[in-house]
Amino acid sequence: MHEEQRQRAHDLLRARGIDYALFTSSATVAWLSGFAPPVQTGPNLFAGGPPLLWYAGGEWTLIVLDAHAEAAAASGCSVVSYLGYTIAEPIDGHGKLSAALQQVVGTAPVRQIAIEQHNFPLYLRALLPEQATLIPIDGLLAPLRLIKTPEELVKLRANFALTDVGQAAARAAVRPGASELDVWSALEGAILKAAGQRVPIGNDCTVGRRAHRGGWPLDVTILPGDSFVIDLSTQLGGYWSDSCSTCYAGEPNSRQLAMHRTVSDALELAISLVRPGARASDIDQQVRAFIAAAGYPVYFHHTGHGIGVSGHEEPRIVPYNDMTLAPGMVIMVEPGIYFPDETAIRLEDALLVTETGAEVLTRHSKGM
Amino acid sequence: MHEEQRQRAHDLLRARGIDYALFTSSATVAWLSGFAPPVQTGPNLFAGGPPLLWYAGGEWTLIVLDAHAEAAAASGCSVVSYLGYTIAEPIDGHGKLSAALQQVVGTAPVRQIAIEQHNFPLYLRALLPEQATLIPIDGLLAPLRLIKTPEELVKLRANFALTDVGQAAARAAVRPGASELDVWSALEGAILKAAGQRVPIGNDCTVGRRAHRGGWPLDVTILPGDSFVIDLSTQLGGYWSDSCSTCYAGEPNSRQLAMHRTVSDALELAISLVRPGARASDIDQQVRAFIAAAGYPVYFHHTGHGIGVSGHEEPRIVPYNDMTLAPGMVIMVEPGIYFPDETAIRLEDALLVTETGAEVLTRHSKGM
Numbered sequence: 044m045h046e047e048q049r050q051r052a053h054d055l056l057r058a059r060g061i062d063y064a065l066f067t068s069s070a071t072v073a074w075l076s077g078f079a080p081p082v083q084t085g086p087n088l089f090a091g092g093p094p095l096l097w098y099a100g101g102e103w104t105l106i107v108l109d110a111h112a113e114a115a116a117a118s119g120c121s122v123v124s125y126l127g128y129t130i131a132e133p134i135d136g137h138g139k140l141s142a143a144l145q146q147v148v149g150t151a152p153v154r155q156i157a158i159e160q161h162n163f164p165l166y167l168r169a170l171l172p173e174q175a176t177l178i179p180i181d182g183l184l185a186p187l188r189l190i191k192t193p194e195e196l197v198k199l200r201a202n203f204a205l206t207d208v209g210q211a212a213a214r215a216a217v218r219p220g221a222s223e224l225d226v227w228s229a230l231e232g233a234i235l236k237a238a239g240q241r242v243p244i245g246n247d248c249t250v251g252r253r254a255h256r257g258g259w260p261l262d263v264t265i266l267p268g269d270s271f272v273i274d275l276s277t278q279l280g281g282y283w284s285d286s287c288s289t290c291y292a293g294e295p296n297s298r299q300l301a302m303h304r305t306v307s308d309a310l311e312l313a314i315s316l317v318r319p320g321a322r323a324s325d326i327d328q329q330v331r332a333f334i335a336a337a338g339y340p341v342y343f344h345h346t347g348h349g350i351g352v353s354g355h356e357e358p359r360i361v362p363y364n365d366m367t368l369a370p371g372m373v374i375m376v377e378p379g380i381y382f383p384d385e386t387a388i389r390l391e392d393a394l395l396v397t398e399t400g401a402e403v404l405t406r407h408s409k410g411m
Numbered sequence: 412m413h414e415e416q417r418q419r420a421h422d423l424l425r426a427r428g429i430d431y432a433l434f435t436s437s438a439t440v441a442w443l444s445g446f447a448p449p450v451q452t453g454p455n456l457f458a459g460g461p462p463l464l465w466y467a468g469g470e471w472t473l474i475v476l477d478a479h480a481e482a483a484a485a486s487g488c489s490v491v492s493y494l495g496y497t498i499a500e501p502i503d504g505h506g507k508l509s510a511a512l513q514q515v516v517g518t519a520p521v522r523q524i525a526i527e528q529h530n531f532p533l534y535l536r537a538l539l540p541e542q543a544t545l546i547p548i549d550g551l552l553a554p555l556r557l558i559k560t561p562e563e564l565v566k567l568r569a570n571f572a573l574t575d576v577g578q579a580a581a582r583a584a585v586r587p588g589a590s591e592l593d594v595w596s597a598l599e600g601a602i603l604k605a606a607g608q609r610v611p612i613g614n615d616c617t618v619g620r621r622a623h624r625g626g627w628p629l630d631v632t633i634l635p636g637d638s639f640v641i642d643l644s645t646q647l648g649g650y651w652s653d654s655c656s657t658c659y660a661g662e663p664n665s666r667q668l669a670m671h672r673t674v675s676d677a678l679e680l681a682i683s684l685v686r687p688g689a690r691a692s693d694i695d696q697q698v699r700a701f702i703a704a705a706g707y708p709v710y711f712h713h714t715g716h717g718i719g720v721s722g723h724e725e726p727r728i729v730p731y732n733d734m735t736l737a738p739g740m741v742i743m744v745e746p747g748i749y750f751p752d753e754t755a756i757r758l759e760d761a762l763l764v765t766e767t768g769a770e771v772l773t774r775h776s777k778g779m
Contacts, residue, residue, distance in 0.1 A: 069453070081627075084613040084646070085437070085450035088723050092529070130713050130729040137529050137549075161460070161505050163533040165526070166547070179534070181505075224603050232596035239630035241595070245452040259449075262607035278452070345498050355456050361498040 044077040044118050047192045052184055053101050056157070064157035064180065065171070066096040071159060073352040074188055075103070076118035079281030080111050083243050089127030091140025092164045096120070097147050098157075106143050108136070123147050137166060144170045157183075188351055189358065190371035195282065195351065196395065199373055202284035203393050203404045206275045208237040210288050210407035213248065213275070219267040219292045223248055223260035226271065234277060245354065247274040251289065254379075254387035255343070265292045270299055270386045274377075276354050283354040285375045286405045287391030295411050302380045302388050303411050305337045309378035310390045310409065313346065317374065317394050317401035323364040330378050339380045342389075347376040350393065372396040373404070412445040412486050415560045420552055421469050424525070432525035432548065433539070434464040439527060441720040442556055443471070444486035447649030448479050451611050457495030459508025460532045464488070465515050466525075474511050476504070491515050505534060512538045525551075556719055557726065558739035563650065563719065564763065567741055570652035571761050571772045574643045576605040578656050578775035581616065581643070587635040587660045591616055591628035594639065602645060613722065614642040619657065622747075622755035623711070633660045638667055638754045642745075644722050651722040653743045654773045655759030663779050670748045670756050671779050673705045677746035678758045678777065681714065685742065685762050685769035691732040698746050707748045710757075715744040718761065740764040741772070 052075060056064060066072055072094050073079040080087065080094060087108055094115070095106040103120040112124035123146065125139035144167060153175045160179040171177070191199065212233035216226045227248045235241060248260040251270030265271065274287040295303060312333050316326045327346040335341050347360035350373055358366045358374060368374070374396070379389030393404040420443060424432060434440055440462050441447040448455065448462060455476055462483070463474040471488040480492035491514065493507035512535060521540050525548040539545070559567065580601035584594045595616045603609060616628040619638030633639065642655040663671060680701050684694045695714040703709050715728035718741055726734045726742060736742070742764070747757030761772040 082453035083451050084611050084644075084722075088721060130711075130727075130731075132731060134727075158533070160534040161532055164529055165531040165533050165536065165545075166528040166549075168533065177533075181534075222604075224600075224607070227609070228596070228600035228603060231599065232592075235592050235596060235628075236590075236630070239592070241627045243452050259609045260603075262604070276452075343498075353456060354452075359498075359502075363498075363500060 045075060045194065046119065047194065048075050048187070049103055051187045052098075055184070055187060056098065061155070061157045061178070061180070062100050063153050063155065064098040065163070066098065066159055067093060067162040067164070068159045068181070069093050069162070070352045071184055072096045072105075073281035074184070076105055076115070076120050077281060078105060078107070078111070078115045078118045079278070079352070080114070081241070082278070083241060087127065089134055089136050091125070091136035091138070092167070093162065095144065104147050106140065106147060141167070141170050148172065185357065188356065189349065190369060191351065191373050196373075198280045198282040199284065199350070200404060202277055202279045202282050203286065203406075205234050205237055205242065205277045205279060206284045206286040207405065207407045209234040209244070209275045209277070210273055210286060213273040214288065214290045214408065217265060217271045217290050217292055219265055221265050223250065223263045223265070226273070227260040230273070230275065238277070238279060243278040245276040246285070247272055251387035252384055254389065255381040255383040267293050268296060270295070270388055272387055272389055274389065274391065281352055283350055283352070285350055285354060285391065285393060286407055287377055287389045288407055288409050289388040289390060291411060299386060299388070300411070302339065302386070305334065305339060306378050306380055306388050306390050307409060309333050310376060310392060313376035313378060314392065314394060314401055314403065317368060317376070317396060318399065319368055319370050319396060321368045323358045323360045323366045323368070324362055327360050327362055327364070330376070334378060334380060340382075342379045342381060344379070346378060347374050349374050368396045370396050370398050413443060413562065414487065415562065416443050416555070417471055419555045420466075423552070423555060424466065429523070429525045429546070429548070430468050431521050431523065432466040433531070434466065434527055435461060435530040435532070436527045436549070437461050437530070438720045439552055440464045440473075441649035442552070444473055444483070444488050445649060446473060446475070446479070446483045446486045447646070447720070448482070449609070450646070451609060455495065457502055457504050459493070459504035459506070460535070461530065463512065472515050474508065474515060509535070509538050516540065553725065556724065557717065558737060559719065559741050564741075566648045566650040567652065567718070568772060570645055570647045570650050571654065571774075573602050573605055573610065573645045573647060574652045574654040575773065575775045577602040577612070577643045577645070578641055578654060581641040582656065582658045582776065585633060585639045585658050585660055587633055587637075589633050591618065591631045591633070594641070595628040598641070598643065606645070606647060611646040613644040614653070615640055616642070619755035620752055622757065623749040623751040635661045636664060638663070638756055640755055640757055642757065642759065649720055651718055651720070653718055653722060653759065653761060654775055655745055655757045656775055656777050657756040657758060659779060667754060667756070668779070670707065670754070673702065673707060674746050674748055674756050674758050675777060677701050678744060678760060681744035681746060682760065682762060682769055682771065685736060685744070685764060686767065687736055687738050687764060689736045691726045691728045691734045691736070692730055695728050695730055695732070698744070702746060702748060708750075710747045710749060712747070714746060715742050717742050736764045738764050738766050
């Protein structure tokens with residue numbers, strides 16, 4: 044799994060003269076190995092920290108909690124696991140992880156080790172050879188993540204299919220008198236059933252009145268005439284999806300009808316602009332200008348963003364970003380119109396940049 | 412919020428001669444401040460790391476992402492927030508957090524700073540005064556967490572009430588032909604509705620046949636005669652709950668009936684043993700002996716564990732632990748019987764150690 048990612052990383056590290064590296068960012072580890080432990084209940088209580096990935100001149104070793112050894116083995120990396128939960132002695136994930144790291148790094152006269160210092164727990168420093176210089180390389184591999192591999196596209200497509208399921212279930216649950224949490228329960232049940240397992244689910248599930256703040260569902264009753272913003276992301280196999288639709292409790296009024304058409308057209312415009320060579324800032328500017336020209340306030344958020352092992356990554360479709368698109372990138376586009384405390388609408392699709400334009404990866408309804 | 416926790420910590424730090432400390436463990440920060448950011452979708456993409464809590468001779472300052480400033484302010488600590496999400500410039504949570512930390516620490520000639528090195532991101536080292544010695548104090552405050560404050564008991568009770576709701580919903584959903592995920596969706600919907608918000612939910616929701624491995628629900632169909640183990644924990648206000656019951660798809664058979672009675676009696680025995688001065692290892696040994704004397708294989712896991720800002724903490728009710736109980740501790744007790752790939756039963760209650768014995772905090776049915 045993820046051999047192509049490791050090959051890309053190996054080539055870059057070799058070109059930089061880096062022989063040893065210890066990766067500690069969960070996103071990097073997921074990208075390099077395909078291994079991503081569950082997040083829904085927070086960090087594992089019995090672990091000494093996040094999974095570690097040790098690179099030694101083209102050899103890759105994952106260091107993980109014993110409970111994760113089987114899942115980690117699917118990566119094709121070597122796996123060293125350490126004791127987590129036990130009733131035989133006090134739990135000591137940090138001590139066990141330390142010993143595992145020392146075993147993996149060994150006693151070779153390593154002179155330099157590249158590290159991700161943003162996610163490097165200080166206590167592990169003492170486990171690396173004292174004489175080794177640590178070279179921070181946070182973000183070094185991020186540009187390699189821009190162009191998705193065929194394997195990543197399979198995972199992303201499976202994930203977008205999950206949000207399609209969630210979107211349909213949510214739309215069916217939106218009605219006057221139901222609460223935001225009712226809609227959430229409906230979509231979560233449908234997504235878990237489709238996935239056959241628990242999956243992390245993110246983003247917004249709110250009546251349009253409060254969608255300008257974004258947010259998770261609350262015990263807010265849906266009123267007749269409310270628009271309802273369903274912005275869903277799921278994580279499966281370490282990869283995130285995203286999507287947004289807006290529907291209505293009853294019939295939309297003429298103002299909502301006009302807004303919805305404008306945002307739908309803005310989304311179509313955004314899709315039409317996505318092709319190799321297109322500049323992120325140009326797409327952003329044109330979609331914002333379209334909303335403004337229609338006489339609406341321009342949305343406060345990004346026009347879009349890349350997606351992968353992180354739910355929001357490059358290329359960001361934002362005003363300052365002069366990055367140009369290339370085949371194999373996967374981006375979200377999501378124009379919206381907001382009248383705070385009144386109503387709101389946002390529509391979002393996922394796009395794979397192809398040789399000639401864009402393939403829409405999301406299949407959910409963006410109708411009314 | 413949590414003034415008593417901060418007072419206890421202040422007294423201990425002062426007694427140790429510690430004038431400055433930077434807390435980075437989410438459990439410690441939650442215990443000291445009551446602030447706990449959501450975990451369900453993993454670490455916040457726009458943050459420079461977990462929330463930080465700076466201690467300077469009795470003054471406490473939380474350093475948090477801008478999106479969390481309002482929630483953090485409820486702690487009563489000073490709050491310094493930093494920019495996370497923005498479309499005006501590249502996202503730089505690490506740079507912004509660095510600047511905030513430098514602002515808070517200031518330029519005073521600090522000689523020593525106590526830190527939690529297990530959770531201390533290496534890159535923050537360069538932001539602390541170069542001449543300051545870092546003193547690792549991981550775990551130093553953990554013993555202070557053993558005796559719950561009245562404020563903590565309010566939070567824990569609210570949380571156990573949530574698992575009571577989840578348990579009832581799960582029992583109602585267990586029937587032949589339904590799947591483990593159906594039961595999960597039912598209990599999750601009920602818990603979210605009762606909480607009025609999303610809450611992290613953990614532990615096991617499985618047919619008894621596979622309960623020896625523990626685990627999250629899968630697309631496994633419940634068969635007639637299956638026992639079903641519902642082990643639920645929720646997190647609310649930074650505190651965890653826990654609970655376990657076992658029910659049946661149809662009528663339990665005579666073997667299950669006898670097993671259920673034995674575990675129910677073992678739970679009653681455990682509850683009767685909990686009082687100030689009782690030794691954790693003695694309780695563990697007596698409950699295991701009870702199961703063995705009834706002719707069953709003895710469960711592989713702990714007899715129980717403490718609970719609070721962490722879902723599993725001291726006092727652990729395990730064979731090696733000679734810690735004695737004291738009023739104000741909150742512990743779980745959870746005997747079980749497992750016949751792998753056949754059937755299983757586990758029952759669990761939460762207990763507050765009182766001056767004379769134990770008060771049961773969980774109210775869910777442990778019947779058949």
